[in-house]
Amino acid sequence: MNAGNRRYRHAACTGLALTLPLAALAACGGGGSGTDTAAEAGSGTGTISVWAHQGQQSEDSALQSAVKSFNSSQSKVKVELKLIPADDYTKTITATDATKLPDVMEFDGPTMANFVYNKKLAPIDGYVSAKTLDNATGAIKAQGEIGGKHYGLGMYDSGLGIYGNRKLLDAAGVKYPKGLSDDWTAAQFTSALKALKAKDSDGKTLDLQEGNGFATEWGTYGFAPIVWSAGGSLLKDGKAEGALDTPAVDSALKTFQSWKPYVDPNTDGNAFAKGRVALSWVGHWMYPAYSQALGDDLVVLPLPDFGNGPKTGQGSWAWGIGANTKNAKAAGTFLDTLLNDTNVTAMTTANGAVPATKTALAKSDLYKQGGPLQLFADQIAKPCGDSDITKSCVAVTRPVTAGYPTVTAKFSEALNSVYGGADPKSALDKAARAIDRDYSDNAGYKIP
Known part of the structure; x- marks a missing residue:
């Protein structure tokens, strides 16, 4: 899987990159009993250990340069920086006793609550x-907050959109959005697929990154926005029933299911870049390849609106302080430097991701107003958090809960079965029951 795809890829304590993403995390730790974990402030001087995932070479170089400069x-x-291969990273943190973890560690956003629940992360408030x-x-x-306390901050964020081939869209007479305020409805998107099919030799006009699999984190990251845009949620007040299995979500997934005849399986990864399809539903990370392939014919569009406004996933790798550090003040000093605009800009130049500081985002050539990826910045500027998903907000955080491994596994399984032809209502009901049963078995995964 390429470096960009690691924005939504996770490993777990099995040591394998998960096809049922994060599922092992839920069973790997102890429990969330007792009081909140607070790191020791320490003297603010001395040597601190830092763990990070080994990403693409340009990312690693940017991080190593930041540490050397600091x-x-x-x-x-x-x-003292230690890089751990991305495929092994999350399982390494999961398998390591809290007392053996570093002073500062990177983590993939959706894993955070589980690490807090298992007392491996401390709040960074007061140190950053x-x-x-x-x-x-x-x-x-929003990704890094639990109960008003911050446990993580990232150098970069992520976003979803639909990349379009202007030449093919125009040839089929398809009108497409110019931005968030001009989003297309789900019905308009379906009509666009039909119009494009009429001009396409094999009738395949859409790429959904099917090769990544839908019973994976890509299934949740890429297509939970359909649930949110339909007015539903993966989880609400600790329950999936009544949030995930609503008639509106059922209807939205029927629409998703109806798109399958238009989808290119994209086994070679080049369906959009080679012009076989006019539309590609994917994230910011494909911009470099798509821009090089299409040039001025590339347009960047929001996901379709299923009634509650267009939505996107967000979230990525973040940084926090180990719960058992004896030198949290020094850890905070380093994080203040790591998260400054110089280092954030260097990292996002290296990986093309959305800068996660307001000032770096405003100055980014790609994401600034008038930039080619302004849409992603506009989406991030309207955050929903993970619970108050209104019509006016756009960027939704995946549920910040220690039970997220179960939520994503069951939802992505349901999505995959719907895509394969299963009845959406039955699949959603089954997923909601399984999630709620797991939450009941684990006392709601409450974090003190």
Whole structure:
């Protein structure tokens, strides 16, 4: 799976990249009993250990440069960085006793609540400066917040959209959105597929990144926006029943199911870049390849609106403080530097992701107003968090809960079965029951 796809890929304590994403996490830890974990402040000086995932080479170089620059800029704190292969990263944190974890660690966003639940992360409030917190985008703060406390902040975020081939759209007479305020309805999107099919030799006009599999984190990250846009939710007040299995979500997934005849399986990964399809439902990470392939014919469009406004997933890798650190002040000092605009810009230049600080985002050539990926910035500027999913907000955080491994496994299984022809209502009912049963068995995964 390419580096961009790692924005939604996770590993677990089995040591395998999950096809049922994060599922093993739920069974790997102890439990969330007792009081909140608070790191020791320490002296604010000395050597601190930092763990991070080994990504694409350009990402690794940007991080190594940030650490080298920090170490050479002052003499009070020295950072020792350890890179762990991405496929092994989450399972390594999961399998490591909390007392053996580093002072600072990176984690993939949806894993955070499980690590908090199992007392592996401490709140960063009071150690990271108010300036750093204030400059973080609302969406990235939502990913890292539980009960009013912040446990993580990211250097970058993510987003979904539909890339379009202007030449093919125009040839089929398809009118397409110019931005969020001009979004197309689900019915208009379906009509566009039909119009494109009429001009297409094999009738395949849409790429859904099917090769990544739908019973994976891609299934949840890529297509939970359909649920949210239909007015539903993966989880509401700790329950899936009445949130995930509503008539509106059932109807929306029937529409999703109806698109299958138009979908190119994209086994070679080049359906859109080679012009076989006119539309590709994917994230920001495909922009470099698509821009190079299509040039001025590339357009960037929001996902369709199923009634509650267009929605997108968001969230990515973030940074936090180990619950058992003896030097949280020094950890906070390093995070303040790591999350400044110089380092955020270097990292997002390396990986093409959405900058997660307000000031770096505003200055980004790709994401600034008038930039080719302005849509993604516009979406991030309207965060929903993970619970208050109104019509006016756009970027939704996947449920911040220690039970997320079960939520994503059961939803993505349901989505995959619907795509394969199963009755949406039956699949959603089954998923909701399984999620609620797991939550009941685990006392709601309450984090004190």
